[in-house]
Amino acid sequence: MRGALLIAKKEFLELSKDRKTLFFAFVLPFLLYPAIFGMMAKMAKRDEDQNRNKASRIYLADPSGAISGMLQADRKQFELVPKPEGDLKQALRDQKLDLALEADQGAAASLQRSETFTLAVTVDESEHTSELALKRVKDALKGQEKSWIQARLQTLGASSQLAEPLKLEVKNAADPTLEMGKVLGRILPYLLMIMMYTGSMQHGIYATAGEKERHTLLSLMATRLPRNQIILGKLLYIFSMGVIAALLNLLSMSLSIPFIGGGSTNSMQALAAVANPMTLGLTFMIMVPLGLFFSNFILLMGIQARNTIEAGSAITPGIFLVVFLGIFTMSPGVDKMAFLSYVPVVNVCLALRKLFSQQFNQMEYLVAFAMTVGLAALMTWVSTRILNREKALFKA
Amino acid sequence: MIQLNEVHKSFTVKDRKTRVTKRIDAVRGISLEVKPGEIYGLLGPNGAGKSTTLRMIAGLMEPDMGSIHVCGHETRQKPEAVRGCLGYLSTDMGVYVRFTPRELLRIFGEFQNVDPMIAERRGLHLLEKLQLADFADVKMEGFSSGQKQKVSIARALLHDPKVVIFDEPTTGLDVLTAKTVLDLLRIMREEGRTVIVSTHVMPMVEDICDRVGIIFDGKLHGDAPPLELLRSRGAKSLDEVFFQLAAESEGGN
Structure with a gap:
């Protein structure tokens, strides 16, 4: 193992000489996430402020004046605009107005006769401002409708409870910790997988196909170090870089949470409760063999390639596979498919998902862990066997 | 010190157009022996099998048939022991340009299991011999190909090998640097090392080699001293x- 450690040390020393790569690998994550999260929060806040302070532009056709008074009274939320030229739908699509309301001609008379009238609404559901206008109108009408019903019941001399046989009382069973855990359990495995893979990728290409391209691999092979030790040393370096990348990105993300609007004290407390040492330890434990599996794949592709371009073309599609698997495991209902516990990589995501959402299943975790360890060991064996071949090393 | 006995090596290559796989016999039954204190020159055109032969001697490739012994070790059975007693240099070997020569030699000293103090002393001594001591702490990124070649030579000799294999050591070097390399080869002969040099430069062979072997189509011809x-x-x-x-080789084919 001494040889493998020496090779890994050489790789890290070489990395330490490249200031640019050091900056991108170790410093950038700590600048990037606060900047992205801060900007996102600022934009979301600006959008929210704009929407809150800006009245929805509504075209109202209400010849009998059944609801116009109600809308006119709330100038903060509604601004009644004249009928635009041409088609209403087109006017909405062109954002000349946010919503169009057309009440029956005899709406007021219908109300007086305690009958029903129709209010036709034209909305552009692809526009946030139009949807907001509809919500505001619905909220306003809800209150108005209630007072109309009460007036009608009063006229009939009936109790106001006549129209309300049931009062629904909803209590949220989920505590903030559980909610936070579910969100994290869905996103975290996906993020960790991508970070580990991409974190290993560039360094893996540099240390394998890059060595071939720079004609330095032969000088390593000409030393007394056994060939499998050279391969294991490279593997150790690629794996370490993946783990470091994932940890740094996660750390930076966690530190950046206060920059998001949601970084309230409650959510921070929930986050702290979810990210307890036990959960983080189990997460790290299962991510180690998964990272090793990824690193083996990168090593295998990288060292067999003739140059960095060929290695990049072979390794990059792996990102799409990782993204696909990650998104797949985020889908609702996936955790109920029992057979997925035996599908490699996917079972790691599912085990982590359950771990964070306080539904930890020891058996499922152990199966996922054992399978991933087995897979990583098999892949390491295959890698060293294949890469020991002259054909793989002298391909040029 | 170096013994090759009926060594064969072939490769399979695939023709991308015809999709036909061909077998190429790169080395066909080469036998030779190089003794301590001797410089053996291996000549031959490109693709004749020189580099493959040298790589097999260095334990980087395995022969399909026959046997190779270096420092008493069989290359297939003990490739690490062979590489431990051998210094190998090839023109297509690069250096880690992010390091300084001193750093590179320190790292390779560790790889070759040389005591760090000895590696440091020996590395500097070699750099001095190769007139590169002033650049010992300069990053190799801006080095010329000659300077890089000198560092490669120092790397190959750092562990004080008994056997030295130089595959085209003067290719791409200016006259002065080439002379430095040749002087070094002479010193190595005087020190009793076994040296094999592959080259295209005939005057160099006549000048420094004790014996010459010429390879054509994987076969060794005329294994004798240059004058003979x-x-x-x-x-x-x-x-x-x-x-x-x-x-003769063309006629034979």
Whole structure:
């Protein structure tokens, strides 16, 4: 193992000489996430402020004046605009107005006769401002409708409870910790997988196909170090870089949470409760063999390639596979498919998902862990066997 | 110190157009012996099998048939022991340009299991011999190809190997640097090391080699001292011998 450690040390020393790569690998994550999260929060806040302070532009056709008074009274939320030229739908699509309301001609008379009238609404559901206008109108009408019903019941001399046989009382069973855990359990495995893979990728290409391209691999092979030790040393370096990348990105993300609007004290407390040492330890434990599996794949592709371009073309599609698997495991209902516990990589995501959402299943975790360890060991064996071949090393 | 006995090596290559797989016999039954204190020159055109032969001697490739012994070790059975007693240099070897020569030699000293103090002392001594001591702490990114070659030579000799294999050591070097390399080869002979040099430069072979072998199509021809080779062939120069053998080889094929 001494040889493998020496090779890994050489790789890290070489990395330490490249200031640019050091900056991108170790410093950038700590600048990037606060900047992205801060900007996102600022934009979301600006959008929210704009929407809150800006009245929805509504075209109202209400010849009998059944609801116009109600809308006119709330100038903060509604601004009644004249009928635009041409088609209403087109006017909405062109954002000349946010919503169009057309009440029956005899709406007021219908109300007086305690009958029903129709209010036709034209909305552009692809526009946030139009949807907001509809919500505001619905909220306003809800209150108005209630007072109309009460007036009608009063006229009939009936109790106001006549129209309300049931009062629904909803209590949220989920505590903030559980909610936070579910969100994290869905996103975290996906993020960790991508970070580990991409974190290993560039360094893996540099240390394998890059060595071939720079004609330095032969000088390593000409030393007394056994060939499998050279391969294991490279593997150790690629794996370490993946783990470091994932940890740094996660750390930076966690530190950046206060920059998001949601970084309230409650959510921070929930986050702290979810990210307890036990959960983080189990997460790290299962991510180690998964990272090793990824690193083996990168090593295998990288060292067999003739140059960095060929290695990049072979390794990059792996990102799409990782993204696909990650998104797949985020889908609702996936955790109920029992057979997925035996599908490699996917079972790691599912085990982590359950771990964070306080539904930890020891058996499922152990199966996922054992399978991933087995897979990583098999892949390491295959890698060293294949890469020991002259054909793989002298391909040029 | 180096013994090759009926060594064969072949490769399979695939023709991308016809999709036909062909077998190429790169080395066909080479036998030779190089003793301590001797410089052996291996000549041959491109693709003749020189580099493959040298790589097999260095334990980087395995022969398909036959056996190779270096420092008493069989290369297939103990490749690490072979590489431990051997210094190998090839023109297509690069250096880690992010390091300084001193750093590179320190790292390779560790790889070759040399005591760090000894590696430091020996590394500096070699850099001095190669007139590169002033650049010992300069990053190799801006080095010329000659300077990089000198660092590669120092790397190959750092662990004080008994056997030295230089595959085209003067290719791409200016006259002065090439002379430095040749002087170093002479010193190594005086120190009793076993040296094999592969080259295209005939005057260099006549000048420094004790014996010469010429490879054509994977076969070794004329394994003899340069003067003896000239006499037996009735030639005035090694170039002439080379052309004669090339013609014979073409005729044979």
